[in-house]
Amino acid sequence: xxxxxxxxxxxxxxxxxxxxxxxxxxxxxxxxxxxxxxxxxxxxxxxxxxxxxxxxxxxxxxxxxxxxxxxxxxxxxxxxxxxxxxxxxxxxxxxxxxxxxxxxxxxxxxxxxxxx
Numbered sequence: 001x002x003x004x005x006x007x008x009x010x011x012x013x014x015x016x017x018x019x020x021x022x023x024x025x026x027x028x029x030x031x032x033x034x035x036x037x038x039x040x041x042x043x044x045x046x047x048x049x050x051x052x053x054x055x056x057x058x059x060x061x062x063x064x065x066x067x068x069x070x071x072x073x074x075x076x077x078x079x080x081x082x083x084x085x086x087x088x089x090x091x092x093x094x095x096x097x098x099x100x101x102x103x104x105x106x107x108x109x110x111x112x113x114x115x116x
Contacts, residue, residue: 002026002105004095009110016114017083022095022107024076030100034071034078038091038112045094049080062088085114 008020024031032053039045049059049069057069068081078095095107 002028002099002102004097004105004107006093006095006107006110009093009112011113011115012085014086014114014116016085017081018085018112019082020080020093020095020110020112022078022097024097024099024105027102028076028099029102031073031076032098032100034069034098035096036069036078036080037094037096038089039094039109040088040091043091048093051078082112085112087114087116090114 003025004022006020006022008018010018012018033050035050036048037045038048047060048063049067051057051069051071059067066084071078090113092109093112094109098104
């Protein structure tokens with residue numbers, strides 16, 4: 001059984017910062033790509049950032065230069081540092097990871113609210 005536990009969401013003013021974390025636990029052979037998605041009310045879920053096992057990163061255009069994804073392979077954790085937050089960043093943020101022999105897993109989501 002694999003579990004993804006997210007933390008770090010909350011309420012912040014525009015221009016502020018938050019860091020999200022997602023820790024993977026359970027029967028894990030190897031974690032490959034790790035991602036953060038978000039879903040705003042009334043909108044489709046969108047990919048925010050991805051980091052490969054080798055450390056390659058890619059970001060949605062809307063967050064480039066403001067968000068940084070990182071991973072700690074020893075702790076099976078992926079983080080999302082979010083700076084210069086905007087009201088448009090308000091969404092539920094989901095962790096998503098590819099686990100060898102276990103498939104793709106999702107976290108439960110954490111709410112990020114940015115007030116203007």
